[in-house]
Amino acid sequence: MLTYAFKRTLTALPVLWIAITVCFFVLRLAPGGPFDGERPMPAGIKANLDAHYNLDKPLIQQYAIYIGDVLQGDLGPSFTTEDFSVAEQISIGLPYTLILGGAAFVVSIVFGVLAGIIGALKRNSWSDHTLAALVLLGLVIPNFLMAPILQLLFGIELAWLPVGGWGDGSLRYLVLPVAVLSFPHIARISRLMRGAMIEVLASNFIRTARSKGLGSTPIVMRHALRPSLMPVMSYLGPAAGYLLTGSLVVEQIFGLPGIGRYFINAALNRDYGMVLGTVIFYMVIILILNLIVDLLYAWLDPRVRAQ
Amino acid sequence: MTKLLSVHDLHVDFATEDGTVNAVRGINCYVNPGECLGVVGESGSGKSQTFLAAMNLLSNNGSARGEINFKGQNLLDLPLKKLNKIRGSSISMIFQDPLTSLTPHMRVVDQMREVLKFHQKLSGAEADKKCLEWLERVHIPEAKRRLRQYPFELSGGMRQRVMIAMAMLCNPDLLIADEPTTALDVTIQAEILDIMDELRREQGTAIVMITHDMGVVARMCDRIQVMRYGEYVEEGAVDDIFSNPQTEYTRMLLDAMPRIDKPRLERKQPVTAPSKDSFLNVDSLKVEFDIFNGLFARKNVLKAVDGISFDLAKGETLGVVGESGSGKSTLARAILRLLPVASGEVSWLGADLMGMGKNQMKDARQDLQIVFQDPMASLNPSMTIGSSIMEPLRIFAPHLSKEERRQKVEAMMDRVGLPKSMINRYPHELSGGQNQRVGIARAVILSPKLVICDEAVSALDVSIQAQIIDLLRDLQKDMGLSLIFISHDLSVVREISDRILVMYLGNVVELATSDALFEAPQHPYTKQLISAVPIPDPVVERTRKRLKLKGELSSPLDSAARLRFMPSKSESLSAAQKSDYRPKLIDQGDNHFVAEHDPIEMLLVDE
CATH class of the missing domain: 3.40.50.300 (P-loop containing nucleotide triphosphate hydrolases)
Structure with missing residues (x-):
C-alpha cells in the first residue's frame, strides 16, 4: 500500500509541472503587469521594481528562476503585498479555507450518502420524489444566486444566522457558506448513491443475505453500503476540486478571510507570484485528496487490495 | 407422512413494461422430510421462481399468490420478521453462481458468523468454531485459512462449498439448491453433489434440487417434479419417471440429453485420418x-x-x-x-x-469463422439480426446489390431455421436458441x-x-x-x-x-x-x-x-x-x- 501511494505521488509530479508551466506563461501573456496602475509609475522606479522581481529578464529565464525556487520549496514573494511572501499569505488564509472546504466536504458526503440511501430504499415514494426535486434545485441554482437568497432569508428576514463574515469563528458563521458550497455536491452524490444502491440491492449477494434471514438494517449497512459507495468515491476527487474553486466565490460573497479572496485579488492585480503559488497549493491539495480516494477504494473492495 | 413443505395453487406474476408475465401458473407440489426432490424444467419453466417465492426472494416486480405451507404456517402470509426467523435457519438456500452470490467485500468468516449471530445468538470463539467445523464438513482444504479469505480468493468449487456450509450452519430441515452445479466443471460438480448427498444422509436435511440436468437428477433425487412454462407436467418417483415417462415433454427432455454410456445417436462416416500438409x-x-x-x-x-x-x-x-x-x-x-x-x-x-x-x-x-458461447452478448444489440447476418457480405462481397444481399440473408435465415419475418428484429427480442442460430448464420453465410x-x-x-x-x-x-x-x-x-x-x-x-x-x-x-x-x-x-x-x-x-x-x-x-x-x-x-x-x-x- 505504501509503495502504491509513493508511486502515485511520483506520477502526479509531471502533472503538477505542466500545470505550473501553463499557468506561468498564460499569466505573462495576459495584458498588464503587477505595477501597471491607473497612474503610470515613474520609469526609474518601475525599472527598479522590475529588476527586483526579475521582470526585466527574458521570460524563459524568469521561468527557470521560478521553477528553481519552487523546487526548493520557495513560492517566492508576493508582487503586490510587499511585507508578505506568498507562502505567508497562503498560511494566513489557509485555516479559514480549510475549515470551510473541509466542512463542506464532510457535509456533502454525509448528507449525499444518506439522501441516496433513503432514495434507494423508499424508491418512488414521496420522500424519494421530494429528494429528487431538491436535487434538481441544487443542480440548477448557481452558488452566486443561492448565496444571496439564503442570506436574505436566514440572515435578514428570519435573522437566525449572520449574513457573512467570520465573527468569532463559531458554527453560526459557517452554516450558510457551507450550505451554499455543499448543496450541489449533496445533490450529485445523492443521485450517484441512489443509483448504485438500487443496483447493488438487486444483486445476487443481497439475495443471499436475505435468504439468510437478515433484517434490512444489517443488509444495507454490512452488505450493500460498501459496494454502493464506489461511484461516490470516484466523484470525490473532482468534488474536492469543485469545492476549492467554489470556495473562491463563496468566500468572496460571505466576506470570509480565506485564500480565495487573496486569489481573486491577486489575479486582478497580476500578482504573478501569488496566483501561481495558490494554484500550486490547490493542486497539491487536490492530488492528495485523489490519493486518499484511491486508498479508500482499496478499503471498499478487497480485490483492489490484492492487485 | 406429514409433508415438510407443501405448495398449493401457487401463482407468480411479474409486472413488466410489456404487461404482466405469469411465470408460475397454479403449481402444486410437496417435499417430504429428508427426501431429495428434483424440480426439472427448461429456462422459463418457473422452477426457480416457485421456490424463490417460498423464500420471499422474488425480485421487486414479482408477486406470489396461493399457499406455501411450512410447519403449519403459510410462508406467503408471514410478516417479514417471522419469515426471517425461518429463512437461513429452518429453510436455507444456495444459488447457481457462487461468485456473485457471496458478498465480495466480506471475509468468509464474517458472512458465516452473522447467520449464527442472528439465529442462534452465537458469537466469538464459539461461533468461529462452528464455522470451521462446517467448512471442514464440506471438505474445504485448509479450512482455517479459508475463514480469513475473501470470496474472490477462492475457486468456484470452493465458493459453492462455502455457500453450502453457510446454508447448513443452523441445521435446516430443508435446503433449496437452485442450479447449484450449473456453473461448475464436471469434476467439481461431482464433488459438490457428493457433499450434498452426504449431508442429506447424515443430517436428514431434505433437499430441493432445481436443475435442468437430468443427469444430476438421476444421481441425487428420490422424486421428480417436471415443469414447463410455469405449469405442472408430471411428478413421480425417479425410477418411474426415467423408465416410463407419462408425458411427451418429459420423454423429449430425457431423449434430448446425450448419454455417454449409450451409442451415439447418429454415426456419420468418420473422416479418415488427416494427412499431413492437408488443411x-x-x-x-x-x-x-x-x-x-x-x-x-x-x-x-x-x-x-x-x-x-x-x-x-x-x-x-x-x-x-x-x-x-x-x-x-x-x-x-x-x-x-x-x-x-x-x-x-x-x-x-x-x-x-x-x-x-x-x-x-x-x-x-x-x-475461418467462429461462433461464441453467449449468443445474446456476442451480437451487437443495436443492430437488427438481419444486418448482423449481412455484415460479412458487406465486407467480403461488396459487388452484391442491396437486394441480392437481402435475398442471401433470407435464404440463410431459412437454412438455419429462423422465420424470414424476423429479419428486422433485435437480439433482445429473440430467445437464446434463436440468437445462436443468428450467430451460426452469420458465421456460415460466406461458406x-x-x-x-x-x-x-x-x-x-x-x-x-x-x-x-x-x-x-x-x-x-x-x-x-x-x-x-x-x-x-x-x-x-x-x-x-x-x-x-x-x-x-x-x-x-x-x-x-x-x-x-x-x-x-x-x-x-x-x-x-x-x-x-x-x-x-x-x-x-x-x-x-x-x-x-x-x-x-x-x-x-x-x-x-x-x-x-x-x-x-x-x-x-x-x-x-x-x-x-x-x-x-x-x-x-x-x-x-x-x-x-x-x-x-x-x-x-x-x-
Missing part, C-alpha cells in the same frame, strides 16, 4: 499472458496454451474438452489470430497463417471452410442444444465444413466429434477418435472426467463409481502442476527441471495419443 495444421502453439502481482513484483507468465499440436482434415470435426482454465478458448482464439501468439505455427491450406499480412489475413478470415464453435451450445437448454447440434451437423454435410467444437460438456462433444482432444492446463493429455476415447480412455484425467459426468439413468447412476484423483485443478501459473499425473517424475526432478518438463505425447497407434503419466493406481485418493 489445418497446428504445430507447438503457445499463448502466454503476463500477470502482474503487486507493483514492483516480478511479472508471472501464465502459459494458457503451452505447446499444442494437431491436424484437422477437411470435413472433420475435432472436439476440444477441458475444464475451466485448461486454455481451450484461448486455443480457439489463437488459431484465428484473435489473440497474440507467443510461438508456434499454424498452417492453413498450406500457407503460414501466423506470418500473413493484414490484407492476406483479412482474405483468409472469409474461410467458410472452418468454423470454430466456442462453447456454442453451453448456455442453451438441452432440447435447444440438440437442435443446434443437428443444425451444425446438417450444415457440415451440405457445405463440407470442418468444425472445431469446444465445450466443457463431454457428452455433447462426443455426439458431434470425429476426434477429441482433451486439454489440461494448456497441454494435450489425450487425443483420440471419439469412440476410442469414451470406450477405452487411457489417461487418468480423461478417465476422471468421464466418470464425473452424470448419466441420466438412476439405475446406472447408483452403481457407478466416480474416480477421485489426488490434488485438484491447480492454477496454470503453477508450473509444477503439469506433473500432477506423474508424481514419480515430479519427485526425481529439481524445481527448475519441473517447471520445464512437459509430459510427452505418446503414439498408441490408431491415431490415439496419450500424454505420459503414472499408473492410475498411484493417483487415486486413498479411501
